[in-house]
Amino acid sequence: MAEMWISMGPQHPMTHGLWTLKVKVDGETIVDADPELGYLHRSVEKMGERRKYFMNTTLTDRLCYASSTTWTHCYTHTVEELMEVEVPVRAQYIRTIMLELQRLASHLMWAGAYMPDLGHITGALYFWRDRELFLNLLELPSGSRLLYNFIRIGGVKRDLPNGFEEKTERILKLFEQRLDEYSDLFENSKIFRMRTDDVGKFTAEQAKNFGITGPNLRGCGTKFDLRKHDTYEIYEEIDWDISTREAGPGYSDCFSRYMVRIDEMKESVRIIRDCFKKMPAGATLASRIPVRAHGEAFRRTEDSRGEAMMYVVGDGSDRPYRWKIKSPMFTTMSACPHYLKGYKLADIPAIMGSIDICIGETDK
Amino acid sequence: MDLVLLIFWFLASLILASAWAVVNGNDIVHSVVWLATVFLLTACLFIIADAEFLAVIQVLVYVGAISVVIIFGIMLTKRTLKGGEDV
Amino acid sequence: MNIDEFMQQLSSSKGVSNISKIRKNTVKLDLTKEESLDFFVSIKSEFEHCSLISAIDNQPDFELVYHFSCMNQSIVVDDSNCAVMLEAHIYLKREAPSVDSIANIWFGADWHEREAFDLMGIYFIGHPDLRRVLLPEGFAGHPLRKDYVYEIHEEEW
Amino acid sequence: MSLFTACRSMAEWTAEYLLIPIFNFQAGLFPPFSNPAGSVADWLGTDGGLDTLAWTYAVNIAFMVGMTNLILVIHLERKIAARIQDRRGPMLSLRSLRELKEDLAGEAPTWKFKDNYSGIGIIQNLVDGIKAITKELIVPTKADRFLFTMGPIIFISSSVFLLVLFPLSDRFAASSAPAGLMVIMAAFSIAPIGVLTSGWASNNKYSMIGGMRSAAQLMAYEIPLLLSMAGVFLLAGSFDPVTIVEQQQEGTWLFGLPMWNIIPQFIGFIVFMICILAEVERVPFDLPEAEAELVEGWTTEYSGIRYMLFLAAEYIRGFAGAAVATILFLGGWAGPWPVPPEIWFLIKVYLIIIFWIFIRWSVPRIRTDQILELGWKKLLPLSLINILIVILMVEIYPYFSNIITLPEVF
Incomplete structure (x- = not known):
């Protein structure tokens, strides 16, 4: 049996969405790979040019179905810079809480999707069971469970409801206990380590060159997090650390990428607690929100999957002239032939799952 | 006619037919499956001859090893996926 | 190196004009199309991460905006740990929108260039594999151009 | 008493009172021709014929026991997997099927939720089998x-x-x-x-x-x-x-x-x-x-x-x-x-x-x-x-x- 091309996708359990990975295998060893996108392309950028600035939050909510708040926040943050809107401090705290809750939900969604990739169905149900807790929390202020549309230009939609802090604290306590419990089932499991150790390795230099950001880069031991290094909202006033892991000197494998996300969840819990402690009273929406904007603005935020960037150009009308979205997964997936090569066919889901693909944001 | 003899002739003719199919098969995997049939029917012959242990060993060793032959058949021969590209 | 020293250093590079600091950590500059490749090679050691390539249809001409980020703290903003960004603008004529590819310098720029080619129709010279990335093969036109005509395509997609 | 002796006595009984009369009756239907049914009846009367019948019974009983076990194993797998995963697993009961019919017919529900879906769910396997056959x-x-x-x-x-x-x-x-x-x-x-x-x-x-x-x-x-x-x-x-x-x-x-x-x-x-x-x-x-x-x-x-x-x-x-x-x-x-x-x-x-x-x-x-x-x-x-x-x-x-x-x- 000579080398052959196998097409994984667009309907395949490994893809976590709609894309095709064509792999060339020699027996079971991967020789070459060719990712193909476009099955979920919705031309968000073009649609955005036809809508008013505040209408586009509906589109950004739908960029990534697992992490919609972070994308809406990235957009509103850029447009606020373009329009020079001052966001009230309380709104910034509420935003931070919502962002971290969303990050927790997104990481739990990832962990739940990663376990079936390794053949561990029970893990999926455990992590998704915990995700429900955070979806309940996100539902309380925003009123919906998947696409929140809660962060608006100039602040947030409404103030947090009564009793939100107590409910959050209760759920966070439960969640921390469960994370400790899971460490036996996953991190200390021999077969889990066999599947993830020394698989899908890339060094920090390679990762930067490939354009890989976020938890995948921090899995190489690089201490780089935009919440600290290009800070926004009130992250610099909050007490938290960047979580990094490395599999060896300066490189990451699937296990270190897994552990970085678990650590990040613990950090998010810390951030949320600290936010509640320091949150002041006040307004939640800016008093003056312009409709038109002129100029250009570029902002980057730390999405659950890496650096989300948006570049908005306004020509003085009430619609963006050009709106460019940079999705972290777009560049990460482009490098997949490099970090897939040489591994076995069964490693493809393990590697592609560990970098946390989201096709909604990638295809835009 | 004796029942045992009847069964013997029946099995023997089946063995011969399968062996003919092994030789004249178009496809190597078809041939190998017919070969497995030959071995299985031979094991049945052994059972008729009251050599049960031999029959079991025949199945275990020869039929069990057929899958290896299939692998070699697939790996060492070039086959075109029907209506598609080369494998 | 402080960001102000870095701006001083940039001003001596060829093809660079209009250097300004638009945020405390972002340097904006204009580049000429001819000197762009040499300039990008020279900043590779500081800016090891190509963040974004956006193409803008400025009617009539095109504008390419490159964003690079410095992750290794070789350039700092005062005493904060803010990561520095470089924003380079290249203006292209509408008749021949082509520019040298940087996909061989930063691998991360590969798909950004493909996307700019796909949606805006800008040609990157020397790109290893310049084909459409989001739209299907054989799609007619480049939809993010302002003069793109909407029409219902009768093809199978 | 072993399975075979039980099957042997069962075979003797069925051969004597059921099978031999039937085959003899069939043989009597077409007397002019040499009818195989008659020779089968003769063969069933012999020791070898009874042994063969007894083995057939034994094999069928063992097979049925195995197949019943199969349903139990599948059910066990579903239920234990569900409990491991913090859910309930199949709970379909015959009553719930009847009331599902009422529900589909648009009649007013005459049941309470708790009483309805409290079966242990073993018929879920049968339902799945029926579903698979109809595909x-x-x-x-x-x-x-x-x-x-x-x-x-x-x-x-x-x-x-x-x-x-x-x-x-x-x-x-x-x-x-x-x-x-x-x-x-x-x-x-x-x-x-x-x-x-x-x-x-x-x-x-x-x-x-x-x-x-x-x-x-x-x-x-x-x-x-x-x-x-x-x-x-x-x-x-x-x-x-x-x-x-x-x-x-x-x-x-x-x-x-x-x-x-x-x-x-x-x-x-x-x-x-x-x-x-x-x-x-x-x-x-x-x-x-x-x-x-x-x-x-x-x-x-x-x-x-x-x-x-x-x-x-x-x-x-x-x-x-x-x-x-x-x-x-x-x-x-x-x-x-x-x-x-x-x-x-x-x-x-x-x-x-x-x-x-x-x-x-x-x-x-x-x-x-x-x-x-x-x-x-x-x-x-x-x-x-x-x-x-x-x-x-x-x-x-x-x-x-x-x-x-x-x-x-x-």
Whole structure:
């Protein structure tokens, strides 16, 4: 049996969405790979040019179905810079809480999707069971469970409801206990380590060159997090650390990428607690929100999957002239032939799952 | 006619037919499956001859090893996926 | 190196004009199309991460905006740990929108260039594999151009 | 009274009062011609005819017991998996079906929710079977039609054949071949041909890789499996399940407990349990149908009742594997008196199956190269060490025991 091309996708359990990975295998060893996108392309950028600035939050909510708040926040943050809107401090705290809750939900969604990739169905149900807790929390202020549309230009939609802090604290306590419990089932499991150790390795230099950001880069031991290094909202006033892991000197494998996300969840819990402690009273929406904007603005935020960037150009009308979205997964997936090569066919889901693909944001 | 003899002739003719199919098969995997049939029917012959242990060993060793032959058949021969590209 | 020293250093590079600091950590500059490749090679050691390539249809001409980020703290903003960004603008004529590819310098720029080619129709010279990335093969036109005509395509997609 | 004597008396009764009168009546219908029905009636009256009838009954009873067990195993798997995963599992009951009909007909619900859906859910398996039967059987256009149909036949028939091969006790057995366990292993070893042919004939790359993985796995695990069984055969001096179980009752251990083979041959037991898991293709060794990368492996292109029978056949193989482990290492049907030996046997088999279910739902799947490495580099030497221990026990220990009288530990 000579080398052959196998097409994984667009309907395949490994893809976590709609894309095709064509792999060339020699027996079971991967020789070459060719990712193909476009099955979920919705031309968000073009649609955005036809809508008013505040209408586009509906589109950004739908960029990534697992992490919609972070994308809406990235957009509103850029447009606020373009329009020079001052966001009230309380709104910034509420935003931070919502962002971290969303990050927790997104990481739990990832962990739940990663376990079936390794053949561990029970893990999926455990992590998704915990995700429900955070979806309940996100539902309380925003009123919906998947696409929140809660962060608006100039602040947030409404103030947090009564009793939100107590409910959050209760759920966070439960969640921390469960994370400790899971460490036996996953991190200390021999077969889990066999599947993830020394698989899908890339060094920090390679990762930067490939354009890989976020938890995948921090899995190489690089201490780089935009919440600290290009800070926004009130992250610099909050007490938290960047979580990094490395599999060896300066490189990451699937296990270190897994552990970085678990650590990040613990950090998010810390951030949320600290936010509640320091949150002041006040307004939640800016008093003056312009409709038109002129100029250009570029902002980057730390999405659950890496650096989300948006570049908005306004020509003085009430619609963006050009709106460019940079999705972290777009560049990460482009490098997949490099970090897939040489591994076995069964490693493809393990590697592609560990970098946390989201096709909604990638295809835009 | 004796029942045992009847069964013997029946099995023997089946063995011969399968062996003919092994030789004249178009496809190597078809041939190998017919070969497995030959071995299985031979094991049945052994059972008729009251050599049960031999029959079991025949199945275990020869039929069990057929899958290896299939692998070699697939790996060492070039086959075109029907209506598609080369494998 | 402080960001102000870095701006001083940039001003001596060829093809660079209009250097300004638009945020405390972002340097904006204009580049000429001819000197762009040499300039990008020279900043590779500081800016090891190509963040974004956006193409803008400025009617009539095109504008390419490159964003690079410095992750290794070789350039700092005062005493904060803010990561520095470089924003380079290249203006292209509408008749021949082509520019040298940087996909061989930063691998991360590969798909950004493909996307700019796909949606805006800008040609990157020397790109290893310049084909459409989001739209299907054989799609007619480049939809993010302002003069793109909407029409219902009768093809199978 | 053994199963065969019971079946023999049943056969005598049915032959005398039911079958012979029927065949004689048929023979009397067309007197001018020599009618085969008459000779069949004559044959049924002979000893050989009654024996054949009795064997048919015995095989059918064993088969039915096996199939009933199959439903229980599938139900057990679903319920335990659900409990592990913090959910309830199937809870469909006959009452809920009736009230679903009322619901669909638009009638007012006459029930309370709690009372309605409180069944244990075992009819869910029957419902699934009915669903599978009613589905369309799809054959891919470019598949090899002959082998595509042959594959399931080989796989399912060789698996169902297993059901009548193992005895539930020394008296409840459909087959009593002296080479009993070797027949079981021979039947086990036919199935990979079915896997390979159906994987190859599907004309699908995923299916073919799944088939190849199955064959590679078979090659890596068949040898340690048989070698770990060889220790037991050496100790018992026989392939017969009855002899093996009786041999395990001979020695005693601490506090007069019977020394089952699991105690002297613990290494062999570990090797055998790992290998039989790989043989019946359960997690973590279900590489041929790894759904994460190979969609469904070699069963990708199958649909309807064929796919359902594949699943059922795998459970049958699992059940048979657990039964073999029980016979070889856990003392078979031996157990304290008030519980009948057949029930003891089923209890032990179900304990092993529950253990497998716990494994299945709490570990990930391992990789092809790792599974081969484990098989060739670790399990093969371990099984050889096990045989060495058994040889020492059989050959050297009696020599020493003549010199020093040890307390009866071994």
